[in-house]
Amino acid sequence: MLDTKTVQDYIRTIPDFPHEGILFRDVTTLFRDPRGFRLAVDQLLAPFVGQRIDLVAGLEARGFILGGAVAHQLSKGFVPIRKKGKLPGRTIEQDYLLEYGSATVEMHDDAVEAGHKVLLVDDLLATGGTAEAGIRLIERLGGEVIGCAFVVDLPDLGGRKKLENMGVPTHAICTYSGL
Numbered sequence: 001m002l003d004t005k006t007v008q009d010y011i012r013t014i015p016d017f018p019h020e021g022i023l024f025r026d027v028t029t030l031f032r033d034p035r036g037f038r039l040a041v042d043q044l045l046a047p048f049v050g051q052r053i054d055l056v057a058g059l060e061a062r063g064f065i066l067g068g069a070v071a072h073q074l075s076k077g078f079v080p081i082r083k084k085g086k087l088p089g090r091t092i093e094q095d096y097l098l099e100y101g102s103a104t105v106e107m108h109d110d111a112v113e114a115g116h117k118v119l120l121v122d123d124l125l126a127t128g129g130t131a132e133a134g135i136r137l138i139e140r141l142g143g144e145v146i147g148c149a150f151v152v153d154l155p156d157l158g159g160r161k162k163l164e165n166m167g168v169p170t171h172a173i174c175t176y177s178g179l
């Protein structure tokens with residue numbers, strides 16, 4: 001029998017998490033299923049096949065899982081972009097805005113070389129603040145983000161528009177309206 005499930009079929013929705021009124025899109029159920037996980041990895045990289053990619057960067061934390069798998073599939077290196085204070089070597093940092101306040105992400109200062117073509121991967125695109133910060137870090141080291149790939153896009157929060165306004169092609173496998 002042919003499996004006709006889509007990536008979206010493997011994602012569960014948890015109401016009222018982390019706050020009342022939020023529908024949380026949980027990709028851990030996607031990761032747990034070998035077919036679903038393979039399908040997601042293949043679909044994340046599909047739009048970028050044939051393009052030069054030197055590195056895959058992943059945003060903490062689920063972007064590490066997805067980005068590592070994409071990097072493995074492409075036989076490329078992986079670069080983690082982490083929350084401030086989590087990397088052991090010399091880093092550069094980038095602040096970004098949250099709904100209430102700000103946060104900081106970091107990357108090792110030798111993680112990307114000038115001219116590297118980088119694919120940025122994460123599980124979910126909401127406001128785009130974390131992805132924008134990741135792009136800025138890569139660009140500060142002379143790299144070029146050739147695209148961003150996400151499993152889930154929440155277009156009502158404006159992240160895709162923000163990244164595309166930066167000139168970065170943005171791909172998402174699933175789209176959910178609302179919060």
